[in-house]
Amino acid sequence: MFQPHLAAIRxxxxxxxxxxxxxxxxxxxxxxxxxxxxxxxFPVSPMDDVLPWVEPYRALVKARNQGDAxxxxxxxxxxxxxxxxxxxxxxxLASTVSRGVAADDGFRDRLTLFWADHFTAAGRGAFLRNxxxxxxxxxxxxxxxxxxxDMLKAAELHPVMLQYLNQNTSVGPGSKLAENRxxxxxxxxxxxxxxxxxxxxxxxxxxxxxxxxRQMAELLAGLNVTNEMEMVFQPGRAEPGAxxxxxxxxxPRRDQLQDILNALDYLAVHxxxxxxxxxxxxxxFVSDTPDEDLVASMAARxxxxxGDLMQVYDAMLxxxxxxxxxxxxxxxxxxYVTSALRGLGADPHALVATARETPRQTYRDxxxxxxxxxxxxxxxxGPNGWPEEGAAWITANALAQRLKWAMRxxxxxxxxxxxxxxxxxxxxxxxxxxERLRFAxxxxxxxxxxxxxxxxxxxxxxx
Amino acid sequence: xxxxxxxxxxxxxTLLRGFTGCCLAASPLVTPVTLASxxxxxxxxxxxxxxxxxxxxxxxxxxxxxxxxxRPGLAAGPEALPLDGFFALHPELAELMPLWQAGQLGFAxxxxxxxxxxxxxxxxxxxxxxxxxxxxxxxxxxxxWLNRLAGLIPGATARTAFAVGRESDLILRGPAPxxxxxxxxxxxxxxxxxxxxxxxxxxxxxxxxQAARMFELAAEDAESADRSQxxxxxxxxxLSQQLLGETRLAAFSITGWDxxxxxxxxxxxxxxxxxxxxxxLQAGLGPVWDRTAIVAMTEFxxxxxxxxxxxxxxxxxxxxLMAGGAVRGGKVFGGWPGLDEASLYDRRDLMPTGDVRALxxxxxxxxxxxxxxxxxxxxxxxxxxxxxxxxxx
Numbered sequence: 001m002f003q004p005h006l007a008a009i010r011x012x013x014x015x016x017x018x019x020x021x022x023x024x025x026x027x028x029x030x031x032x033x034x035x036x037x038x039x040x041x042f043p044v045s046p047m048d049d050v051l052p053w054v055e056p057y058r059a060l061v062k063a064r065n066q067g068d069a070x071x072x073x074x075x076x077x078x079x080x081x082x083x084x085x086x087x088x089x090x091x092x093l094a095s096t097v098s099r100g101v102a103a104d105d106g107f108r109d110r111l112t113l114f115w116a117d118h119f120t121a122a123g124r125g126a127f128l129r130n131x132x133x134x135x136x137x138x139x140x141x142x143x144x145x146x147x148x149x150d151m152l153k154a155a156e157l158h159p160v161m162l163q164y165l166n167q168n169t170s171v172g173p174g175s176k177l178a179e180n181r182x183x184x185x186x187x188x189x190x191x192x193x194x195x196x197x198x199x200x201x202x203x204x205x206x207x208x209x210x211x212x213x214r215q216m217a218e219l220l221a222g223l224n225v226t227n228e229m230e231m232v233f234q235p236g237r238a239e240p241g242a243x244x245x246x247x248x249x250x251x252p253r254r255d256q257l258q259d260i261l262n263a264l265d266y267l268a269v270h271x272x273x274x275x276x277x278x279x280x281x282x283x284x285f286v287s288d289t290p291d292e293d294l295v296a297s298m299a300a301r302x303x304x305x306x307g308d309l310m311q312v313y314d315a316m317l318x319x320x321x322x323x324x325x326x327x328x329x330x331x332x333x334x335x336y337v338t339s340a341l342r343g344l345g346a347d348p349h350a351l352v353a354t355a356r357e358t359p360r361q362t363y364r365d366x367x368x369x370x371x372x373x374x375x376x377x378x379x380x381x382g383p384n385g386w387p388e389e390g391a392a393w394i395t396a397n398a399l400a401q402r403l404k405w406a407m408r409x410x411x412x413x414x415x416x417x418x419x420x421x422x423x424x425x426x427x428x429x430x431x432x433x434x435e436r437l438r439f440a441x442x443x444x445x446x447x448x449x450x451x452x453x454x455x456x457x458x459x460x461x462x463x
Numbered sequence: 464x465x466x467x468x469x470x471x472x473x474x475x476x477t478l479l480r481g482f483t484g485c486c487l488a489a490s491p492l493v494t495p496v497t498l499a500s501x502x503x504x505x506x507x508x509x510x511x512x513x514x515x516x517x518x519x520x521x522x523x524x525x526x527x528x529x530x531x532x533x534r535p536g537l538a539a540g541p542e543a544l545p546l547d548g549f550f551a552l553h554p555e556l557a558e559l560m561p562l563w564q565a566g567q568l569g570f571a572x573x574x575x576x577x578x579x580x581x582x583x584x585x586x587x588x589x590x591x592x593x594x595x596x597x598x599x600x601x602x603x604x605x606x607x608w609l610n611r612l613a614g615l616i617p618g619a620t621a622r623t624a625f626a627v628g629r630e631s632d633l634i635l636r637g638p639a640p641x642x643x644x645x646x647x648x649x650x651x652x653x654x655x656x657x658x659x660x661x662x663x664x665x666x667x668x669x670x671x672x673q674a675a676r677m678f679e680l681a682a683e684d685a686e687s688a689d690r691s692q693x694x695x696x697x698x699x700x701x702l703s704q705q706l707l708g709e710t711r712l713a714a715f716s717i718t719g720w721d722x723x724x725x726x727x728x729x730x731x732x733x734x735x736x737x738x739x740x741x742x743x744l745q746a747g748l749g750p751v752w753d754r755t756a757i758v759a760m761t762e763f764x765x766x767x768x769x770x771x772x773x774x775x776x777x778x779x780x781x782x783x784l785m786a787g788g789a790v791r792g793g794k795v796f797g798g799w800p801g802l803d804e805a806s807l808y809d810r811r812d813l814m815p816t817g818d819v820r821a822l823x824x825x826x827x828x829x830x831x832x833x834x835x836x837x838x839x840x841x842x843x844x845x846x847x848x849x850x851x852x853x854x855x856x
Contacts, residue, residue, distance in 0.1 A: 071771030458667035
């Protein structure tokens with residue numbers, strides 16, 4: 001059952017020389033339902049920061065189109081936007097890592113990464129390209145301890161998601177807009193409708209078909225993104241008539257957002273959603289082939305509570321299979337570097353300050369190593385997110401990149417001079433540090449190499 | 464299409480297992496096996512030109528009556544090298560002219576993937592590498608066409624398909640075992656540190672096997688590399704070594720083609736890298752060059768018209784380059800659509816008249832004897848190979 005060091009490693013952002021391991025599963029849940037101190041201490045740039053660019057840019061593009069502005073000016077402004085936005089993006093990455101390093105208990109941070117991956121989105125377009133962290137901070141993180149329905153609605157209706165899955169180009173074929181503009185070949189884009197069913201709610205194994213996808217897409221038509229980067233429902237783009245998706249029926253009027261919200265509420269508590277999400281959580285936190293009883297008890301609690309995520313986490317943390325001693329999962333690169341910096345006792349404020357003051361350093365220490373380890377921050381391979389299977393992450397090439405990073409980790413900004421590699425093994429792994437590792441950490445020729453060996457050990461890379 | 468996505472879904476777990484594959488564990492300290500035991504003697508090297516290469520500038524249709532007017536600035540620069548009377552080659556590729564004359568350099572023009580209209584680099588490259596008609600469904604990015612081809616080659620080992628690059632690119636991602644390495648300084652560990660690392664990895668099979676492979680690839684790299692050379696030359700030389708050994712399918716990228724402004728200057732670096740890469744592969748491969756086909760493809764072409772910043776914007780049809788002793792060089796393949804406004808795609812881009820996948824499929828069929836059914840269903844699902852010219856000997 002519950003083991004403090006496993007709680008920190010498997011469900012948190014790793015062990016720390018500064019923060020004690022969680023005392024109990026209940027303490028983890030209590031912390032999760034309390035205030036989010038990490039978000040307050042390490043803020044992520046809000047959408048407001050990009051809005052001042054929107055009007056000047058659109059005005060300039062218009063002027064260029066009318067021949068009143070040099071095309072070079074448009075490129076120059078785009079470059080400026082990109083430069084400014086990349087700074088926010090870089091600080092967003094540093095903040096995310098810092099939150100995990102600084103957390104009393106990194107369960108919230110891990111859940112945020114899990115749900116952000118579940119609702120994978122990448123930024124598209126001049127203004128939203130670097131706004132994934134903004135999306136996660138607004139739609140995902142505040143909802144990880146609530147009802148799934150609330151997170152679902154916040155994620156699907158966020159402008160970053162609407163743009164990523166092309167909802168802003170989807171128009172009901174029978175809508176007023178399509179009828180008034182027959183020459184523009186307006187029509188549905190099924191992308192969001194499909195992923196909403198296949199990935200975000202009931203899952204690919206649920207009993208739905210192409211007709212459900214089509215009707216879902218028709219139901220979503222009308223959602224758009226405004227110039228102020230806000231979600232808007234435009235009745236003129238909506239498909240008239242009632243839509244039917246997996247037993248849900250909308251009103252036939254279809255002139256309001258409420259039908260979409262009702263459908264999302266319905267899908268959020270669908271039994272297939274309960275099964276899909278419970279298994280996914282168990283796969284992410286515990287094992288690629290999770291104990292069936294663990295999954296079943298989580299799914300039961302999901303159904304009983306109407307998708308109350310705290311209840312589902314409680315079911316997971318109170319099941320013995322969640323505490324199996326064997327470390328079956330591999331840390332993804334972002335989790336890997338976060339837990340390494342945490343184990344080294346890095347100063348989280350220094351990480352953020354470095355990103356702000358010497359961004360090149362953060363590119364060298366975080367951004368580029370993460371890319372080479374296979375996880376490009378903010379740019380996932382596809383809407384199905386990052387792989388779970390350890391074999392996808394531990395390839396010869398990726399392992400070489402982890403090794404390279406590990407050997408440099410002790411000299412990164414904010415990392416205090418640590419006396420002995422063995423101390424790191426103790427602080428970061430405790431009882432999990434094997435005999436071979438303890439020997440190697442003590443036998444290394446240099447401190448940096450000894451620390452690197454601890455960080456590259458299978459014990460440390462697994463959870 | 465349906466069948467493909469379902470099978471991709473079913474194999475997701477086996478897919479990821481494929482990265483470690485049984486064969487890796489079983490092959491420490493591999494010395495290149497004899498060529499006779501390898502599945503085919505031919506080498507296919509795919510260069511992904513990321514950023515959308517301007518085919519109309521690299522392979523200039525100087526014989527088209529509308530060309531000069533569309534590109535007054537670009538056409539007026541240093542003179543292009545006449546190829547066949549209609550097309551002329553960008554002057555930065557002048558060093559490749561002997562290959563053209565020897566019939567070992569060719570092109571296809573007005574070609575593209577099936578990607579249309581949105582002109583996004585991300586999606587365009589995904590479609591190029593996935594080899595699919597569209598990126599639909601969550602699993603469309605689970606495998607690339609070169610990996611699916613590797614899966615069809617009998618007797619393939621993890622060395623048969625080799626990607627050189629820091630990232631694991633989509634084109635070679637998937638269930639078939641494949642290797643990936645990036646030439647780099649490997650003095651991360653002292654000799655003592657390496658022994659200790661092996662000790663630390665020893666009890667965990669996943670780490671032990673991948674570490675063995677990592678040390679093996681790093682050692683080969685350290686042996687053959689000249690670190691004073693630019694990175695793209697190191698890549699070409701490293702890849703030559705692999706192609707002289709077991710490797711039959713290889714992929715890597717050259718970036719820097721997104722020339723929205725100041726194109727004349729901006730194209731110099733990527734063209735130099737492309738030219739030097741090809742020449743270093745030729746030199747490095749020696750007699751194997753005769754059995755090698757290099758194809759360089761890009762996600763889409765660029766606008767027919769020069770823009771207001773002496774560059775070009777994202778377009779549709781573009782050019783593909785092929786080189787090597789195994790290609791049918793000395794000619795430009797493809798049906799030329801013309802550049803008058805009515806002939807342009809959307810009245811702005813070169814109209815694609817051929818699918819790069821069909822050209823690649825035809826080459827694969829000849830090089831590896833892969834059946835049309837496998838090519839049209841597995842390697843390039845939904846492709847119709849019919850009518851594509853044969854670009855290899």
